[in-house]
Amino acid sequence: MRITLSVLKADIGSVGGHTLPSAAVLAKVKEVVEEAKGSLLLDAYVFHIGDDIVLLLSHTRGVAHPAIHELAWRAFREGTEVAKREGLYGAGQDLLKDAFTGNLHGLGPQVAEMEVEERPSEPFMVLAADKTEPGAFNLPLYLAFADPMYSSGLLLSPELRPGFRFRIMDLAQTERDSYIELDAPERLYDIAALLRDSHRFAIASIWSRKYGEVAAVVSTTRLRNIAGRYVGKDDPVALVRTQKIFPATEEFGPPFALAPFVAGDTRGSHHLPLMPVKANTPASTFFCVPMVCALGFSLKEGRLTGPVDLFADPVWDAVRAKVVEKAQEMRRQGFYGPAMLPMEELEYTGIAERLKELEQEFS
Ligand code: 13P
Ligand code: MG
Ligand code: MG
Numbered sequence: 001m002r003i004t005l006s007v008l009k010a011d012i013g014s015v016g017g018h019t020l021p022s023a024a025v026l027a028k029v030k031e032v033v034e035e036a037k038g039s040l041l042l043d044a045y046v047f048h049i050g051d052d053i054v055l056l057l058s059h060t061r062g063v064a065h066p067a068i069h070e071l072a073w074r075a076f077r078e079g080t081e082v083a084k085r086e087g088l089y090g091a092g093q094d095l096l097k098d099a100f101t102g103n104l105h106g107l108g109p110q111v112a113e114m115e116v117e118e119r120p121s122e123p124f125m126v127l128a129a130d131k132t133e134p135g136a137f138n139l140p141l142y143l144a145f146a147d148p149m150y151s152s153g154l155l156l157s158p159e160l161r162p163g164f165r166f167r168i169m170d171l172a173q174t175e176r177d178s179y180i181e182l183d184a185p186e187r188l189y190d191i192a193a194l195l196r197d198s199h200r201f202a203i204a205s206i207w208s209r210k211y212g213e214v215a216a217v218v219s220t221t222r223l224r225n226i227a228g229r230y231v232g233k234d235d236p237v238a239l240v241r242t243q244k245i246f247p248a249t250e251e252f253g254p255p256f257a258l259a260p261f262v263a264g265d266t267r268g269s270h271h272l273p274l275m276p277v278k279a280n281t282p283a284s285t286f287f288c289v290p291m292v293c294a295l296g297f298s299l300k301e302g303r304l305t306g307p308v309d310l311f312a313d314p315v316w317d318a319v320r321a322k323v324v325e326k327a328q329e330m331r332r333q334g335f336y337g338p339a340m341l342p343m344e345e346l347e348y349t350g351i352a353e354r355l356k357e358l359e360q361e362f363s
Pocket of ligand 1: 018
């Protein structure tokens, strides 16, 4: 059976700052989605990460289907109305256009979708991040799909042995989408050369070379390319299929436990580690440290069983304690050096304006 999984995420307002959506906003979004179950949708699950609301929808309409995108748009719009009534901060923040035009791409929300021929057992996970950038998953996904030091399945399983194809997007191209496809392991160094720059390049999708099957899709929307100015983070969502011809669910754990420094956090203008958290965690008052959650599901004829929260077992408390130390260490140096983003990545204009004024005083 061919099933489409769609993950759509938007920040439509939050309580007391950029923290989490209110119960009433979440309830409204869920209500709109639930109404479509049994007609447009086979199944759905709604959760939040920080102040972003995530919809996981399963259906048979294929990717980028207008009716599916319209449903998500309506859920986010109706949620925004509640957020406005409650005076939530940044109500409707990620809805950058007024009218729906058939597709959510270019309107603000993050979108990751895949159409698959459902396997007899179809385990997959949803990754969702808040307070970070589209390239935030580059290192963990690279390690899980291309590095046998992390993904021993690349050595142990004949299914994984031919490796994976990486489709990488150049985020600096704002006129039109621009991709390159590179095969691991042959092009490993080229892949690494691109992915090391998480501000500029982001994994868009990953494919099994042996079967031509899609393994992972990541959203790559850059909000500021749509709005032309800073309006919030471009924190990504991703769908990742696991087991059998793909890395095992647990092979993604150690790469995420690394918690690499990524762009984001307060005012979208600094580097802090990407902290693995449980789903439905509010954003952190510790400088809005970037966060990622991972929910595991099983799929049968489009029906979801789960989720299991993949960053909830006791190991992750120990990981988080280390990540907090790493974050605190970086924050000690405040605005200095790599703690704050380079000029061209700064989301606010204050420093550029100040430097312009100071130019007059140079001699
Ligand atoms: P969000 O993108 O989650 O709204 O974060 C905005 C921000 O600048 C927090 O400091
Ligand atoms: Mg926000
Ligand atoms: Mg947010």
